[in-house]
Amino acid sequence: MKNLTITEDLYGQRLDNFLLKICKGVPKSHIYKMIRTKCIKVNNKKVDANYKLQLSDIVSIFQLKIPTSNDIQNNKILPREFSVAYEDDYLLVIDKPSGVAVHGGSGISFGVIEQVREFYKNNNFLELVHRLDRDTSGLLVIAKKRSALLAMHSMLRDRLIYKKYIALVNGRWLNKRQHIKFCLSKWLTKSGERRVRVDPNGQEAHTAVNLIKNYGDSYSLVEVDLYSGRTHQIRVHLSSVGFPIVGDTKYGIDLSNCDKKINFKRLLLHAHSLKFTHPNTGKETKIVSKLPSDYSNIISKLSDMNY
Known part of the structure; x- marks a missing residue:
């Protein structure tokens, strides 16, 4: 298990967006599944993916899947200049x-x-x-x-x-x-x-x-x-x-x-x-x-x- 405390530079963003940034290479579908199945909690409670993180919240991550090279390749984000x-x-x-x-x-x-x-x-x-x-x-x-x-x-x-x-x-x-x-x-x-x-x-x-x-x-x-x-x-x-x-x-x-x-x-x-x-x-x-x-x-x- 990994606990992360939300500081001033992190609060206010959605839980799913926060997790996507810190769990580099983990498929997005897997992150949403972890939220649904209570493998990710905030202040020891189940919350929705769109939950807005508050100052001093504690995000607990259980059973984080470590991505394989194939996972990373299949979910590789292609940079684009708009x-x-x-x-x-x-x-x-x-x-x-x-x-x-x-x-x-x-x-x-x-x-x-x-x-x-x-x-x-x-x-x-x-x-x-x-x-x-x-x-x-x-x-x-x-x-x-x-x-x-x-x-x-x-x-x-x-x-x-x-x-x-x-x-x-x-x-x-x-x-x-x-x-x-x-x-x-x-x-x-x-x-x-x-x-x-x-x-x-x-x-x-x-x-x-x-x-x-x-x-x-x-x-x-x-x-x-x-x-x-x-x-x-x-x-x-x-x-x-x-x-x-x-x-x-x-x-x-x-x-x-x-x-x-x-x-x-x-x-x-x-x-x-x-x-x-x-x-x-x-x-x-x-x-x-x-x-x-x-x-x-x-x-x-x-x-x-x-x-």
């Missing part, structure tokens, strides 16, 4: 491509944060401030200091980080600006897939939609203001009012039934801009990301087709 939209000593904001998970888990060995840590090996602290769906592209904020992470999380809770997204939706959007405030809750399909649905007894959620341009009656380009950060919020809200995001196979239209002339192959949702008070300087900080080329090419095609 396009950087903003960086200073406190924050790193990258342009995440569509199709890349922000972190490992659920059958995924590693994601953006693990690859960023591998690329920036000299940085002792790199933590996700928030998440993006795997198929959503755009701005993703990573904290480079614990003080920055705590400050950004506080702003998120107080809804002081302003996020805008660009979405292409099916149908002709009519209102210049429309608010959607349906409550949302999570549920699991019979196959165990995580989904979100409108539920009057669910968590409050607030989305505002601004019309940018209509393409006939078939498509509309909209800007979305996100006032809360529920899982799949934009996708479910837009689908619930009859305007699913193009390429959304979970809440929208099956790709096989879509317009072959457009030839899109992914969810057309892009995290376009962020505005917040910088956690160190106190200055207003705004970061903007252009549409990726595959997305902008589709918009150009729609314009050329004179919808």
